[in-house]
Amino acid sequence: MRRVVITGIGMINSLGHNRxxxxxxxxxxxxxxxxITLFDNEAHSAKIAGEVKNFDPTTIMDAxxxxxxxxxxxxxxxxxxxxMDDAGFDNLSDEERERFGISSASGIGGLPTIQRHTEIFLNxxxxxxxxxFIPSALSNMxxxxxxxxxxxxxxNLSNVTACTAGVHAITESAKTIILGGADRMxxxxxxxxxxxxGVGGFAAMKALSTRNDDPQRASRPFDKERDGFVMGExxxxxxxxxxxxAKKRGAKIYAEIIGYGESGDANHITTPTTNGPLRAxxxxxxxxxxxxxxxxxxxxxxxPVNDRNETAALKEAFGSRENVPPVSSTxxxxxxxxxxxGGIEAVISLMSLERGILPPTINYEFPxxxxxxxxxxxxxxxxxxxxxxxxSFGFGGTNGVIIFKKV
Numbered sequence: 239m240r241r242v243v244i245t246g247i248g249m250i251n252s253l254g255h256n257r258x259x260x261x262x263x264x265x266x267x268x269x270x271x272x273x274i275t276l277f278d279n280e281a282h283s284a285k286i287a288g289e290v291k292n293f294d295p296t297t298i299m300d301a302x303x304x305x306x307x308x309x310x311x312x313x314x315x316x317x318x319x320x321x322m323d324d325a326g327f328d329n330l331s332d333e334e335r336e337r338f339g340i341s342s343a344s345g346i347g348g349l350p351t352i353q354r355h356t357e358i359f360l361n362x363x364x365x366x367x368x369x370x371f372i373p374s375a376l377s378n379m380x381x382x383x384x385x386x387x388x389x390x391x392x393x394n395l396s397n398v399t400a401c402t403a404g405v406h407a408i409t410e411s412a413k414t415i416i417l418g419g420a421d422r423m424x425x426x427x428x429x430x431x432x433x434x435x436g437v438g439g440f441a442a443m444k445a446l447s448t449r450n451d452d453p454q455r456a457s458r459p460f461d462k463e464r465d466g467f468v469m470g471e472x473x474x475x476x477x478x479x480x481x482x483x484a485k486k487r488g489a490k491i492y493a494e495i496i497g498y499g500e501s502g503d504a505n506h507i508t509t510p511t512t513n514g515p516l517r518a519x520x521x522x523x524x525x526x527x528x529x530x531x532x533x534x535x536x537x538x539x540x541x542p543v544n545d546r547n548e549t550a551a552l553k554e555a556f557g558s559r560e561n562v563p564p565v566s567s568t569x570x571x572x573x574x575x576x577x578x579x580g581g582i583e584a585v586i587s588l589m590s591l592e593r594g595i596l597p598p599t600i601n602y603e604f605p606x607x608x609x610x611x612x613x614x615x616x617x618x619x620x621x622x623x624x625x626x627x628x629x630s631f632g633f634g635g636t637n638g639v640i641i642f643k644k645v
């Protein structure tokens with residue numbers, strides 16, 4: 239079977255516009271969650287989010303082009319450029335470009351653009367709708383823009399599987415390489431749904447934290463006083479490559495993908511189960527066939543049900559509470575980036591692997607008897623790390639788990 243390795247990574251979120259700044263802030267225990275500034279949120283019950291501040295899309299796009307691309311696409315392109323530069327692709331041949339594909343991920347796509355053009359239609363009529371409305375809002379245009387900007391002509395795939403989409407973009411990329419459909423793939427994930435209708439929709443489900451007076455401590459994965467997730471935004475990109483191709487060109491290799499698992503709860507459209515995530519973890523662990531996992535980047539949303547269920551699934555997957563490796567959730571710091579979460583958290587996991595640092599779970603103050611693992615509370619921890627696992631679970635009962643190993 240063809241081996242798949244990671245040779246480039248890029249990231250943008252509420253703690254930084256690149257992977258280095260973001261990861262350093264995460265390790266330092268900083269939090270990027272604050273009062274929403276992207277729209278007037280006075281009427282909303284949830285008034286906080288992990289916004290990407292001071293982002294200038296003209297750093298990666300022509301000013302005219304920005305009008306054709308929703309904010310989520312702009313985030314994706316920013317992270318994609320960083321990842322491609324990191325991978326060192328300067329002079330790809332035409333043949334290599336035809337063997338270089340894309341698998342994109344966004345849980346919601348251009349929601350702010352949809353809201354804005356709905357308002358234009360209602361207030362000014364259909365003739366005032368922009369011709370760029372549809373292409374700027376479609377989820378798969380994340381991959382479309384990336385393929386054009388980087389002239390990549392291989393398979394162009396799209397994943398719209400809620401909060402598991404990011405992991406699915408990575409696993410679909412790996413499968414494509416394993417099956418010979420491409421030699422290289424860009425897994426590009428992005429989300430920017432912090433808008434009136436996005437926040438209002440999740441709040442109507444009672445899914446969001448309403449700790450508005452204390453935004454820095456609102457997202458508190460696995461803590462007893464957690465009261466919901468906080469929306470985040472951003473992008474995460476991984477460059478996947480067939481091992482022999484990477485080796486031949488002398489590429490830096492972050493890790494190899496040695497296992498992945500996917501499952502469906504078949505239970506409820508929004509309420510997660512324990513069994514679905516458990517089966518995804520078991521499948522990934524079976525495929526990886528390693529004796530030890532050193533770290534788990536948990537889905538850890540800061541919702542009462544997810545954190546309890548994920549803890550129970552981890553204990554069963556590893557056989558006992560004592561066998562579960564250190565676990566943390568970085569959503570306490572950057573919020574829940576929805577369809578981009580799996581990509582961003584994969585980048586964080588790979589940087590943890592590279593630097594030998596376990597990111598903390600911040601805001602962990604009050605133990606929950608149902609959440610009794612080592613969550614690396616509040617302070618990052620140095621450790622020898624060779625194998626990491628990253629979990630993502632989404633609405634519709636879709637689950638994805640991926641395992642990386644140092645080469």
